[in-house]
Amino acid sequence: xxxxxxxxxxxxxxxxxxxxxxxxxxxxxxxxxxxxxxxxxxxxxxxxxxxxxxxxxxxxxxxxxxxxxxxxxxxxxxxxxxxxxxxxxxxxxxxxxxxxxxxxxxxxxxxxxxxxxxxxxxxxxxxxxxxxxxxxxxxxxxxxxxxxxxxxxxxxxxxxxxxxxxxxxxxxxxxxxxxxxxxxxxxxxxxxxxxxxxxxxxxxxxxxxxxxxxxxxxxxxxxxxxxxxxxxxxxxxxxxxxxxxxxxxxxxxxxxxxxxxxxxxxxxxxxxxxxxxxxxxxxxxxxxxxxxxxxxxxxxxxxxxxxxxxxxxxxxxxxxxxxxxxxxxxxxxxxxxxxxxxxxxxxxxxxxxxxxxxxxx
Amino acid sequence: xxxxxxxxxxxxxxxxxxxxxxxxxxxxxxxxxxxxxxxxxxxxxxxxxxxxxxxxxxxxxxxxxxxxxxxxxxxxxxxxxxxxxxxxxxxxxxxxxxxxxxxxxxxxxxxxxxxxxxxxxxxxxxxxxxxxxxxxxxxxxxxxxxxxxxxxxxxxxxxxxxxxxxxxxxxxxxxxxxxxxxxxxxxxxxxxxxxxxxxxxxxxx
Numbered sequence: 001x002x003x004x005x006x007x008x009x010x011x012x013x014x015x016x017x018x019x020x021x022x023x024x025x026x027x028x029x030x031x032x033x034x035x036x037x038x039x040x041x042x043x044x045x046x047x048x049x050x051x052x053x054x055x056x057x058x059x060x061x062x063x064x065x066x067x068x069x070x071x072x073x074x075x076x077x078x079x080x081x082x083x084x085x086x087x088x089x090x091x092x093x094x095x096x097x098x099x100x101x102x103x104x105x106x107x108x109x110x111x112x113x114x115x116x117x118x119x120x121x122x123x124x125x126x127x128x129x130x131x132x133x134x135x136x137x138x139x140x141x142x143x144x145x146x147x148x149x150x151x152x153x154x155x156x157x158x159x160x161x162x163x164x165x166x167x168x169x170x171x172x173x174x175x176x177x178x179x180x181x182x183x184x185x186x187x188x189x190x191x192x193x194x195x196x197x198x199x200x201x202x203x204x205x206x207x208x209x210x211x212x213x214x215x216x217x218x219x220x221x222x223x224x225x226x227x228x229x230x231x232x233x234x235x236x237x238x239x240x241x242x243x244x245x246x247x248x249x250x251x252x253x254x255x256x257x258x259x260x261x262x263x264x265x266x267x268x269x270x271x272x273x274x275x276x277x278x279x280x281x282x283x284x285x286x287x288x289x290x291x292x293x294x295x296x297x298x299x300x301x302x303x304x305x306x307x308x309x310x311x312x313x314x315x316x317x318x319x320x321x322x323x324x325x326x327x328x329x330x331x332x333x334x335x336x337x338x339x340x341x342x343x344x345x346x347x348x349x350x351x352x353x354x355x356x357x358x359x360x361x
Numbered sequence: 362x363x364x365x366x367x368x369x370x371x372x373x374x375x376x377x378x379x380x381x382x383x384x385x386x387x388x389x390x391x392x393x394x395x396x397x398x399x400x401x402x403x404x405x406x407x408x409x410x411x412x413x414x415x416x417x418x419x420x421x422x423x424x425x426x427x428x429x430x431x432x433x434x435x436x437x438x439x440x441x442x443x444x445x446x447x448x449x450x451x452x453x454x455x456x457x458x459x460x461x462x463x464x465x466x467x468x469x470x471x472x473x474x475x476x477x478x479x480x481x482x483x484x485x486x487x488x489x490x491x492x493x494x495x496x497x498x499x500x501x502x503x504x505x506x507x508x509x510x511x512x513x514x515x516x517x518x519x520x521x522x523x524x525x526x527x528x529x530x531x532x533x534x535x536x537x538x539x540x541x542x543x544x545x546x547x548x549x550x551x552x553x554x555x556x557x558x559x560x561x562x563x564x565x566x
Contacts (some may be wrong), residue, residue, distance in 0.1 A: 239367045261408065263419060265369050265441060277437035285405055 008192035009075075009273070016074040018082075030093040033069050034108060038086030039076050039295045044116030044141060057292035058116045058141040062089035063105060065123025065138040065147075066212050067177045068270075075276035076120070080283070084294030087180050088112065092128065094211040098220045109139055118142040118287075122272060123244055124212060126154075126252075142232040142290060146272055146285060150222055150255045165210050173209055177201050180243040182268050188277040190240070190266060193274035197352040200289040218245035225255055233259035234286040236279060238267035259284055368418040370535040371441050373471075374423060377456040378449035381486040383449065384518035386424050389528045394519050400472045401426040404438060413532045422534055437475035439471035444480045449501075451485040451515065452493040457501065464508065480534035481511045489517040517564055 004275045025032050039118065044058030064075040070318030073089035081087050090108055105128060109117055119140055126148025133140040165173065178201055181194050199340050233256050238247055253261055262282035287293075383401050387393050387538045390407040405425045422437070441486040445467045448455040463483065477490050488494070498515065505511040512534070514527040 239369055263367075263369050263408070263421065265371070278441070281437040289405065 002190075008189070009196050012078065013071075013074055013196070016078055020074075020077055021326060022070075024070040025108060025110050026110050030095070030104050031109075032090055032093055032104060032108055033070055034088060035073075035077050035088040036086070036088045036112065037081035038084065042086040042114075042295050049058075054293035056149075056295050057085050057287050059086040059088055059114050060117050060144075061105060061109065061114070061117045061119050061130050062087065062272075063092065063119065063121040063125030064089070065121075065125050066216070067180070067197060067204060067209070068122065068125065069200060069204060070199060072122075072197070072270065073120075073272060076272060076280070079276065079280055082148060083280075083284075085287075086295065088114075090253065092125070092212065094205065094207040096211045096214040096216055098128060098131045098133065098215055101128045101215060102135050105129075106136050106139060109255075110355050116141040118144060120144040120146070120272075120283075121148060122206075122270065123148060127222075130222055130226050131220070133228055133294060134222070137227045140226070140228055142234070142286075143226070143228060144234045144236065144286070145252060146236045146279070147238060147242050147244050147249060147269065148235070148252055149244055150252050151221060151248065152216060152218070154245050154248040155216050157288055158259045161230035162213050162217040162221070165213055170206055173206065174201055174204075177204075177209065180269070182241040182243075183274050186268065187240075187266050187274075189274045190268045191269045196273055197270060202300075230256050231260070232290055234282065235259050235261045236264065236282060237261065237266045238269075238271045238275075240266050240268050243269050260289065262286075358359065365418075368416060368533060368536065368539065370420050370539060371423065372420055372444045372445045372446060372531055372535055373423045373425070373439065373442045373467070374446045374448060375462075375467060376452075377450070377459050378426065380448045380450040380453070380456050381518045382448050383424050384483065385486060385524060386422050386522055387517065388518040388524050390422065395519070396519065405440045411529075411532055415527070416503050416536070417534060418536060420528075420535070429459070429544050436470065440469065442467075442471050442473075444531050446484060446531055447511075448484045448486055449451050449496070451496045451501075452487055452490050453494050457496045457504075459487075460504065477509060480531075480538050481508070482510050482527065482531050482534065483513045483529065485515045486518060487514070487547050488515045488522060489520045 011128075020035055020037055023034050023036060025034065038059070042056055042059055060076070062070070062076060064070065064072050069091040070089040071091075073087070077087050077089055087271075088108070090105065092101055093104055105119075117139055119129035119132055119142070121127065121144070123146070126145040127150075129140075129143055129145065130148075130150065133143060178198060181197060182190065186194070210314065235252055235256065237253075242249070253259070264271050264275055264278055264282075267278070272279050369478050378400065381397065384394060384397075386407055387395075390409045392437060401424055404423060404425045406421050409419060409420050409422065411420060423442075425438075441509060445464075447460050447463055449460055451457075460483065467481075468476045468479070471479075483501065483505050485496065485498075501515075502513055505513040512530050512532070514523050516523045516527055
């Protein structure tokens with residue numbers, strides 16, 4: 001049981017690695033690694049989708065936190081991608097200032113031909129997303145801030161050793177990063193996310209960690225709320241133990257008093273990994289409130305009879321500790337031999353998630 | 362950690378379309394009522410902070426579209442709910458008869474640990490239309506007693522009758538449910554990650 005729990009993300013992540021290619025681009029003289037799933041035709045340009053009156057959801061640009069890389073958004077890339085959203089996740093290159101990091105995000109959007117985007121940022125990534133919104137207001141159609149902060153002052157005491165960080169042995173730096181993860185008794189899904197992150201921290205380039213710490217210590221000031229309609233800001237906040245201090249996160253809500261706030265019972269540092277389904281639900285409700293529909297939504301289309309999730313049950317659903325049988329139907333789809341091409345998704349997948357629900361009516 | 366442990370209660374409102382789910386929620390959270398009917402699209406939620414038994418709790422009240430159900434939100438919508446509110450219109454017998462299926466639907470989807478004791482609350486709404494009334498208090502009470510003594514309130518979102526009291530009971534029962542779940546935690550299969558010897562301050566270097 002314990003072993004099955006520990007590899008909770010294993011199957012899903014394997015499916016992700018098999019199906020979604022890593023991409024690279026040189027942006028702003030920086031070598032950037034990213035993933036890009038969903039319909040490439042979605043660029044955020046204001047065009048109506050097939051649903052009348054609804055605009056297609058602009059592409060989601062996911063920016064990770066201090067210890068995260070693009071792969072940490074793999075559950076968003078898989079599930080939201082299969083629901084018809086275009087999802088891009090990037091690994092922040094080693095830059096030591098927030099305007100520098102923001103320039104890379106803006107550059108990547110230009111490279112991909114994206115005019116408007118929903119910026120999804122977790123922790124430090126949330127701060128980058130806000131800087132992007134300030135530097136390039138036309139790009140940001142919406143903001144999703146996951147355990148984010150608006151003021152770097154909260155980290156000053158933690159970061160007193162940043163001037164020396166370049167001289168620190170690798171193992172110490174990584175240990176420090178790992179010490180930010182929650183300890184003690186945690187919910188199984190949070191434990192899964194921690195296990196995943198421990199692996200991530202091992203793989204993170206040293207210079208990326210160092211430069212992100214230096215950025216955090218850079219005393220950059222946001223200079224007031226970002227120039228974006230607050231209806232288009234979603235704040236996702238996990239209520240359990242999170243590395244970003246509660247005070248810093250409470251400030252975000254005060255900073256954007258009219259933003260939509262989605263509180264989660266659990267999720268810890270990485271709700272987008274631990275309780276991805278809840279995060280997706282809140283994001284979908286938020287998109288709908290903004291008048292955005294997924295690119296290929298066809299609400300009235302009948303269920304295809306040979307839907308993959310009917311014929312092929314999840315291999316490990318029974319051994320999951322929680323109702324993780326609620327894994328996105330995508331993972332079962334990916335277990336099928338035929339590779340799934342994200343670009344050519346048609347509406348059929350839309351219905352996948354609520355298929356079980358529909359049976360009861 | 363214990364000092365700041367904020368309590369979040371997830372409350373789900375179910376019932377046929379047009380019985381006043383959105384109105385009840387709006388009356389309770391925003392003290393607003395509009396007699397104009399606007400169908401809810403998909404699902405949405407409002408939050409309200411209340412004091413229950415000397416504890417500050419945040420109620421996350423989810424409102425569903427009666428006719429559309431929850432579209433693609435799937436299981437995550439029901440999961441982790443602490444209380445389910447079933448609403449019917451006292452003037453429309455059909456909406457009362459459908460309570461059974463709404464309740465079953467919820468229990469199947471949410472899969473609570475102890476389905477027999479999961480807190481439900483039933484609201485008979487629109488009692489302001491007194492002369493059109495079709496479902497008597499007695500009939501509703503009988504159903505509630507049969508289903509395990511579900512608390513029953515007769516409300517009017519329009520005239521703000523009993524709304525506050527109903528939601529207070531909802532919060533109270535939800536909190537009790539939340540505490541019960543806490544007692545069952547950690548489940549036997551929980552993983553224990555050991556603390557590093559001294560409690561480390563969060564920091565990155």
